[in-house]
Amino acid sequence: MTAGWSSSLDLHPHPDSRGLAEALRTAIRDGRLPAGSRVPSTRALAHELGIARGTVTRAYNQLVSEGYLVARQGAPTTVAARLASPDPVDSPHPPERPAPRWDFRPGRPDLSAFPRRDWLAASRRALRATPAGDLDYGDPQGHPALREALADYLARVRAVATTPDRIIVCNGYSQALSLLSTALHEQGLTSVDFEDPSLPQLRAIPDSLGIEVRGVPVDREGIDVSRVRSKAVVVTPAHQFPLGTTMSSSRRTELVQDAKAADRLIVEDDYDGEFRFDRQPIGSLQGMAPNHVAYAGTASKTLAPALRLAWLALPPHLVEPVRVVKRHSGLHAPLFEQLAMAELIRSGGYDQHVRRSRALYRKRREVLLDAIGRMRADHRPYPASIAAGLHLTLRLDPSGPTEREILARARKHSVELEALGPYWVAAGEPPPGVVIGYAAPPERAFGAALDALVEVLDA
Ligand SMILES: Cc1ncc(COP(=O)(O)O)c(C=O)c1O
Structure with missing residues (x-):
């Protein structure tokens, strides 16, 4: 050689x-x-x-x-011949951007506040009490213990009128919407109305099934009912996503009456209904018309998105069709997470955690609003009067930088937040804004994260 x-x-x-x-x-x-x-x-x-x-x-x-x-x-x-010079394999995913140092992406709770000890204790208790038979394939609708705990919790906290046999446990709201869209599509649904603005990833779910997605404008009272046309309409009445308004009681009544008259299904996405800070949470729309509203809740904001746990409380006629789609999907919610969740709710640990989180986020919201009020830039919270949720939408100072410029500046400071632009359905030039998820940074770093955010917004 x-x-x-x-x-x-x-x-x-x-x-x-x-x-x-x-x-x-x-x-x-x-x-x-x-x-x-x-x-x-x-x-x-x-x-x-x-x-x-x-x-x-x-x-x-x-x-x-x-x-x-x-x-x-x-x-x-x-x-060896066969292993030499293999074809290059392209990654199916674009390379991931490094995680931001200061995370203000909406839709995330403070993950460092996950109640690990309570969850572990609930898991242990649940596992000890679970008979071997529960480890079988199980009911695609979800474990009865969780459906019972949820029916009780939802009635108590969100004024949802339901029973365990009308609840379907899902792998996140995204799956809930997908199952519901599939079942409705099989029954002939051709279009669905979404609030404009709303979350594009959610609109993509019925769209991918070939269901036409229509945007219906929202004002300060909620969706413009006179412009709803489809046989199903998806709304976020407790806390409009992303604008943050709450549907007024007259608009709720109008929406429900219209749904009854037009035999329309309302899909109520109650993603952060537990987080109302200035008064008692407003009850669900579903409680006003249980036969016309498919209610959806999720553990993604109260506990963690990684659990992939959400629930539907359905009108009776939709239970079996959605259950069948779920059975065919093979995507049962994981048993141990269901049992731990049921035990956490039953023991009062869930309520306690939500209460703690509510106090934490209320304080953060106040601090954030205070910081915005002290900025030189004239950014306006939208709407200023409602204290709820895990995010804040700001209308940007019209004389200041654009959404794109703010996002570029944020990236430079390793801050992540979202532009309002992609949330709109209708083409045009809506007022520029950003959506700030103030729950996401861990509590110990919130002060430093906020300083970085102010630096970005108040250039
Ligand atoms: C408007 C809205 N609805 C529902 C969800 C919950 O989705 P999932 O339960 O799939 O995490 C989110 C999460 O970001 C959301 O922003």
């Missing part, structure tokens, strides 16, 4: 057998050692690298066992 054979291997000085094997593997994969080519004898390579022969032998043996090298008695060791 020629001296300097190893020069293309990119080796550290004095490699061990693992380091040498990795360097050879990489060189074979990227074609620097072509298929069928000879590798030096163990003695020659050890000499060239100034390492023990045993180190090279161990590296070769490893690569032979992995199929990268072929060793035959009395013949030189060669690079």
